[in-house]
Amino acid sequence: MKYEVTQTNTYEYELPVRQSINQFRLRPLHDVQQTLHDYQVRIQPESKTYGHTDYWGNYVETFYLWGEHQDLEIETVSTVEVHPLALDVTLPLTDQQRTELHSDSFKQAYTEYMIETDYTTISKHVMEEETRELWANAQDELDFAVKLNEHIYNTMEYVSGATNVETTAEKILTHRTGVCQDYTHLMLALCRHRGIPARYVSGYIYIGENSAYRGDAATHAWLEVKVPGLAWIGLDPTNNAIAREQHIRIAVGRDYRDISPLKGVYIGGAQTLNVSVGVKNLEERVSG
Amino acid sequence: MFHSYHVDGYFDEMLQKGKEPRGHCKPFHEKLNEVAPEELQSRYELAQSDFLRQGITFTVYSDNEGTERTMPFDFVPKIIPPDEWQELERGLMQRFDALNAFLDDVYHEQHILKDGIIPRDLVVNCQHFFQQVAGIDLPRRQHIFMAGIDLIRDDNGEYRVLEDNLRNPSGLSYVFQNRYVMRKVYPEFFNQYSVQSLEQQFSYLHSAMASLAPEGSSSPTIVLLTPGVHNSAYYDHSFIAQRTGIELVEGRDLVVRERQVYMKTARGLKKVDVIYRRIDDEFLDPLEFREDSLLGVPGLIDVYRAGNVSILNGIGNGVADDKAIYHFVPDMIRYYLKEEPLVKNVDTYLLRYDDQLEYVLDHLSELVVKHTNASGGYNMLIGPHASEEEIEAYRQQILKNPSEFIAQPTIKLSRLPAFKEDRFAACHVDLRVFIFGGEKTHVFPGGLTRVALKEGSLVVNSSQGGGAKDTWVLEENPVHI
Numbered sequence: 029m030k031y032e033v034t035q036t037n038t039y040e041y042e043l044p045v046r047q048s049i050n051q052f053r054l055r056p057l058h059d060v061q062q063t064l065h066d067y068q069v070r071i072q073p074e075s076k077t078y079g080h081t082d083y084w085g086n087y088v089e090t091f092y093l094w095g096e097h098q099d100l101e102i103e104t105v106s107t108v109e110v111h112p113l114a115l116d117v118t119l120p121l122t123d124q125q126r127t128e129l130h131s132d133s134f135k136q137a138y139t140e141y142m143i144e145t146d147y148t149t150i151s152k153h154v155m156e157e158e159t160r161e162l163w164a165n166a167q168d169e170l171d172f173a174v175k176l177n178e179h180i181y182n183t184m185e186y187v188s189g190a191t192n193v194e195t196t197a198e199k200i201l202t203h204r205t206g207v208c209q210d211y212t213h214l215m216l217a218l219c220r221h222r223g224i225p226a227r228y229v230s231g232y233i234y235i236g237e238n239s240a241y242r243g244d245a246a247t248h249a250w251l252e253v254k255v256p257g258l259a260w261i262g263l264d265p266t267n268n269a270i271a272r273e274q275h276i277r278i279a280v281g282r283d284y285r286d287i288s289p290l291k292g293v294y295i296g297g298a299q300t301l302n303v304s305v306g307v308k309n310l311e312e313r314v315s316g
Numbered sequence: 317m318f319h320s321y322h323v324d325g326y327f328d329e330m331l332q333k334g335k336e337p338r339g340h341c342k343p344f345h346e347k348l349n350e351v352a353p354e355e356l357q358s359r360y361e362l363a364q365s366d367f368l369r370q371g372i373t374f375t376v377y378s379d380n381e382g383t384e385r386t387m388p389f390d391f392v393p394k395i396i397p398p399d400e401w402q403e404l405e406r407g408l409m410q411r412f413d414a415l416n417a418f419l420d421d422v423y424h425e426q427h428i429l430k431d432g433i434i435p436r437d438l439v440v441n442c443q444h445f446f447q448q449v450a451g452i453d454l455p456r457r458q459h460i461f462m463a464g465i466d467l468i469r470d471d472n473g474e475y476r477v478l479e480d481n482l483r484n485p486s487g488l489s490y491v492f493q494n495r496y497v498m499r500k501v502y503p504e505f506f507n508q509y510s511v512q513s514l515e516q517q518f519s520y521l522h523s524a525m526a527s528l529a530p531e532g533s534s535s536p537t538i539v540l541l542t543p544g545v546h547n548s549a550y551y552d553h554s555f556i557a558q559r560t561g562i563e564l565v566e567g568r569d570l571v572v573r574e575r576q577v578y579m580k581t582a583r584g585l586k587k588v589d590v591i592y593r594r595i596d597d598e599f600l601d602p603l604e605f606r607e608d609s610l611l612g613v614p615g616l617i618d619v620y621r622a623g624n625v626s627i628l629n630g631i632g633n634g635v636a637d638d639k640a641i642y643h644f645v646p647d648m649i650r651y652y653l654k655e656e657p658l659v660k661n662v663d664t665y666l667l668r669y670d671d672q673l674e675y676v677l678d679h680l681s682e683l684v685v686k687h688t689n690a691s692g693g694y695n696m697l698i699g700p701h702a703s704e705e706e707i708e709a710y711r712q713q714i715l716k717n718p719s720e721f722i723a724q725p726t727i728k729l730s731r732l733p734a735f736k737e738d739r740f741a742a743c744h745v746d747l748r749v750f751i752f753g754g755e756k757t758h759v760f761p762g763g764l765t766r767v768a769l770k771e772g773s774l775v776v777n778s779s780q781g782g783g784a785k786d787t788w789v790l791e792e793n794p795v796h797i
Contacts, residue, residue, distance in 0.1 A: 049572065049603055049615040078575060080621060083447035090618045092574050136429075139437035286447075293603050293614035 029273040030065075030109040030310040033232050035247070037290055038302045039100040045296025048093040052290045053279045054104045055087040056231070061259065062277055066107040073097050084227075084286055086279035093294075102290070107310070112272035113259060121168040121255060128256035129169060130223070138225035138254055140282055147283040148217035150198045155221040158201065169224050173253045173263060174270070180215050181268035193284060208249040208266040209284055215265045216251055216283065225254040229262065230287045232276040234307045247289060247305060250275065276307070317353060317740050318733070327473040327730040328742060329394060340397040340790065343508040348392075353738055356391075360735055363389050363501045370493065388783035389494060390734045391502050394745060394765040395509075398792040404467075404475055404749075405759045407658030410649060412463055412751045415480060415636045417652040419459035422635060423450045433651050434644045438668075442641070443689065444483075444634025446597055448604045452621050455528050456754070459630035461592065462488075462524075463751045464764075468662070469730035476660045476727075478746060480642065482633040484594050486548075487764045488750055489555035490784055494764075498786040510791040512761040522560045524754030528626050529589045536589035538562040539579060541570070543595050543611045553594050562592070572615030575622045590626045591616075597631050639688040639722050640666055662727055668719035676723040677714070680707050685714065685723045698774060700726050729774055732785065734767055744768045746776050747787065762787035 035054060058064035069077060069089065077089040093100070121129070128134050135142060159172075162179055166172035187205040197217040200210045212228055219226035233248040250271055252260035260280075262271025279287035290301070323331050330341045337345035367386045396404075421428050422439050429436040439445055464485025466478045495514055499506065522538075529536035542553040544566050557564035563579065570588065571578050578585035593600065599609040601616040619625045635641065643664045646657040665672040665683075676683060685697040697710040714721050729744035749763040765785040766776035776782040 047571065047573075047614075049618070051603060051618075078618065078622065081451070083450040090615075092572075092615070094573055133432075136432075136436040140440055143437075143441050291603065 029112075029234070030107070031232075031234060031276060032308045032310055033104075033106045033108065033276060034306045034308075035104050035106075035232075036302075036304045037102045039292075039299050040302075041098050041100075041299050042297040044096040044098045045294045045299075046094065046096045048097070048100070048292055048294035048296075049090070050093075050100075050102075050290070050292035051088060051090045052102060053082075053086050053088050053230070053287055054102070054106075054289060055089070055278070056106045056108045057086070057277045057279070059085075061111055061113065063109040063111070064106065065109060066105075068105045070101075070103045070105075072099070072101040072103075082286075084279070084281045086281070086287065106276075108276050110273050110276060113261065115258065115261065115270075117170060117174050117261065117270055121170055122257075125256045125258075126168060134256055135223075141225035141227045141254065142220050142223070143282070144217070144220070145283045145285070146196060147213045147285065148197045148220065150201060150217050150221075152221070154198070154201065155218055159218050159222060163222060169222065170253070170255050170261070172222060173219055173224055173226075173261075176215060176218055177263045177265045177270075178268050180211055180218075180265040184211055184214070184265075186211075186266065208264075211265040212249045212251050213283060215263070219251070219253055227252050227254075227260070227280050228283050228287060229271075229275075229277055229280050230284075230289060231278045232305060232307050233264075233267075234274040234276065234309060236274070236309060247278075247303065248275070249284075252280065317349070317738070319739070321733065321740050322742055326728050326742070326744075327469055327471050329469065329473075329730050329732045329745070330392070331733070340395055344393070344395065344505060347505055347507070356735060357737060359501050360391065363391060363497050366497050366501065367493065387490060388769055389497060390743075390767055390769065390783050390785050391498060391505070392733045392735065392740070393498065393505075393786040393788050394732060394747065395788045396762070396790065398790050401761070401789045404659065407475075408465055408749055408751055408759055409757045410653060410655060410658055411465065411477065411480070411645065412460065412753065412757055414649040414652050415463070415482060415645065416458060416460045416753060418648045419482075419630065419633060419636050420454075420457045421652075423452065423459075423632060428648070428651055431651075433647050434641070438638075438640055439635055442635045442638050444597070444632065444638060446605075446632035446635075448617060449620070449631045453623070454630055455530060455623075455626055458528055458753045459633055459636075460751075460753045461528060461628035461630075463753075464488075464748045465751060467659070467747045467749060468727055471728040471730075473730060474660070476662050477642075477645070478662055478727075479639075480637040480645065481748075482637040483629060484549075484596065485748070485750070486552045486594075487748055488760075489552040491750070491760075491762065491764050491787070492555070492559075494784055494786045509788065510793075512789040512791055514761070517760055518559045520752060520758055520760075521556070522562070524752040524758065525560070525562070525590050525592055525628060527754040528628060530623055530626055533589040537579070537587060538590040538592065539565045539570075539588055541565055541567065541591050541593040541595055541613075543567075543599070547594070549594065556592075567595070567611045567613050570613045570616075572613055572619055575615075575619050575624055577613065577616065577619050577625045588625060590628065592628045597634065600627075600631065639686055640668070643722070662724050665723040666719075667714060667721040667723065672723075673714075673718050676721075677711065680711060682726060683723045684726055685710060685721055687713075688720050688722060698726065701774075726774070729768075729776075732765075732767065734769060734783075734785075741771050743771060744774055744776065745785065761789040 055067050075091040077091045079089045162175050185205045190205045191210050197213045200206050200214045216226045250264035252262050281287040464481040467475050468478050525538050540557040577588045579588050598606045600612040602609045603614050604617040649657045665676050667673045681699045683699045687695045731742040732745050733740035734743040745767045747765050750760040752758045765787045767783045768776045769783045
């Protein structure tokens with residue numbers, strides 16, 4: 029599936045600001061699961077960006093605005109083709125896969141995605157309790173992850189505004205409300221607790237005709253789990269979905285902190301940020 | 317003065333069995349016996365007031381407010397004969413080079429982790445591993461500009477490394493001040509000794525900084541970035557800046573514009589090439605590290621990444637001087653340099669391994685246990701000196717998260733005489749040696765000898781009642797006057 033995604037981020041400042049330095053992660057990933065055909069950035073006031081690839085493989089851009097300005101707009105237009113995994117998640121893992129999953133070398137190779145971060149810290153006994161039944165009934169780790177995806181979808185209530193970008197998994201589990209970021213942090217914590225490497229994914233979701241899909245109409249978040257012998261598998265607990273052709277990936281990391289889409293430091297007063305995203309399916313046929 | 321002095325049980329650096337001075341200490345010892353105790357006392361007081369007058373203080377952080385103190389000075393120096401020093405120097409250069417190679421590796425290809433020499437999780441999940449600086453190529457691939465390696469001598473007198481400080485080791489100014497006061501107050505003790513001078517060291521320091529400037533900056537502008545006057549080591553900062561002739565700045569004096577760092581001056585912005593920073597990594601740049609930091613400079617890491625400024629010591633060095641990683645330094649030396657370590661570690665148990673944990677829990681009363689994230693002698697258990705309740709409380713702490721602890725046998729730290737009004741007492745000492753990286757690795761002759769002035773105490777940290785001594789490295793061919 030091929031898409032054109034336009035993301036517009038508009039900052040408005042109460043008073044003119046200056047000496048602004050900004051960093052953003054908005055360029056979709058280009059890898060085996062996804063081809064980035066084109067990517068354009070437009071910044072207003074005009075500014076040059078400096079790019080680098082971070083430790084997790086994401087593309088980061090930095091730009092500077094020295095003079096006074098009262099608005100700032102960053103617009104990105106990406107043309108992305110998604111190659112969904114041909115994977116049946118109901119197939120049991122082989123003995124070999126399970127042995128490797130429990131091996132020290134596998135755990136070492138993916139250790140960054142096995143740790144508790146500030147966002148994913150929950151008391152051990154709470155995680156144990158929350159996952160006990162699912163774990164007992166799962167045929168293997170992958171099956172557990174898929175069932176957990178559904179469990180979180182069923183036991184959480186999607187409420188925007190109840191949480192913010194600072195909300196941690198422990199709180200989410202207590203209140204059982206949140207948005208995609210919260211669903212993701214919670215599931216990351218529970219997967220890692222059961223020894224499954226899991227990473228945060230930020231990106232876009234193509235909703236199209238499928239109105240059952242939830243996303244906040246802007247950017248979306250889900251996670252990927254790693255099983256030996258398979259590519260990273262995308263799971264979207266907000267939609268009880270396996271990420272396939274409708275999930276467009278921008279960045280991956282241990283948690284939200286690693287993929288933080290936009291941040292900046294400047295001299296001046298308060299700001300408001302508006303983000304709008306449009307995802308156009310380039311392969312959709314005009315009916316009639 | 318020495319009648320109540322004991323030399324047994326520990327290695328005494330000055331006196332041998334029977335209280336006979338070691339060869340290289342003989343002239344000093346004789347001189348000491350010539351001076352009347354009252355005279356020593358009055359000179360001692362003169363020396364202490366000299367430190368106060370110069371405002372050489374450090375701040376002790378505790379649960380309460382920070383309090384400023386001077387570091388007590390004891391005039392019996394640590395004297396190192398030339399052959400002993402040369403051997404040590406070689407060992408420290410070796411260690412320094414291996415640690416530097418390790419840092420460059422873990423922030424690039426991570427060969428040592430892929431080859432399974434060091435467990436990967438210990439490095440990449442370390443709180444001091446900063447993925448933000450991975451992949452950045454540093455001038456001369458030099459991550460360490462100044463290391464402060466803490467050495468002790470065991471009961472056989474063998475030197476061992478206790479700690480590698482590769483972030484912001486402090487104390488260099490004390491070394492100079494100790495020598496200055498020593499020469500001023502006790503000049504006659506230097507007679508018959510040819511001690512390596514410290515005069516040249518500032519020019520070494522300056523050229524080391526300059527040699528680490530970004531490529532193409534011919535006469536680089538170098539600044540020392542301090543958190544400010546309230547920092548415990550501010551004296552160190554201002555002293556070094558002044559003596560090396562570099563500008564002492566705070567974060568607010570610097571600004572980043574279009575991938576360059578500038579210093580605000582009366583005549584406008586001046587480009588900065590090298591920053592010797594004495595601010596911890598997390599506080600350097602609110603854009604990429606702690607957002608609430610007011611000490612740093614927004615955008616600094618991006619300039620570093622662009623190769624337009626050098627930051628000394630390198631960002632993320634803490635992953636190499638971590639208390640758990642320490643265990644693997646001898647392996648680093650073998651891995652990167654294909655050499656056997658010349659200076660040994662102190663044996664260390666990593667409590668992340670079940671068998672070692674079990675052993676340590678069974679022997680808590682004999683061991684020193686440290687939290688890997690604490691420094692300066694805080695939050696450690698000294699088994700032989702702890703009560704049963706203290707040991708129990710610590711055991712509970714360990715069990716909560718064993719992998720955060722290491723343990724070491726109680727080391728019988730060597731001792732030196734320390735002046736106590738009417739007598740000398742044998743007090744435990746250690747030595748911090750400073751090593752500079754740059755065009756070539758250079759070991760500062762001598763260093764900071766710290767002494768646990770509380771008799772029987774093993775904690776030499778200045779924050780815990782330790783004092784300092786002058787450290788003499790003797791010239792190979794002494795010039796007799």
